[in-house]
């Protein structure tokens with residue numbers, strides 16, 4: 155077994171270990187969920203980086219919770235679809251009315 159030739163003095167030992175202290179890491183707040191994260195990394199709380207989703211966090215949840223969230227999403231989507239359908243129906247009705255009014259006007263004017 156190799157042995158050191160001389161005993162390392164306390165001063166030499168302490169000087170060597172003066173660089174061993176841990177440095178604190180720089181953390182920033184996630185702009186979306188305000189969790190403390192390292193800069194230039196995807197947030198592990200919401201999966202977003204620079205306003206874009208990179209990780210689908212629902213996939214990391216247990217199955218039951220994921221199913222609940224997906225059910226909610228489907229419900230919201232169907233609600234939006236219903237809203238859009240209602241609005242398009244309204245627009246169609248208005249178009250039909252304006253067509254009828256135009257027809258009456260043309261009759262009054264005597265157009266063909």
Ligand SMILES: [Zn+2]
Pocket residue numbers: 184185186187188189197198199200201202
């Ligand atoms: Zn986040």
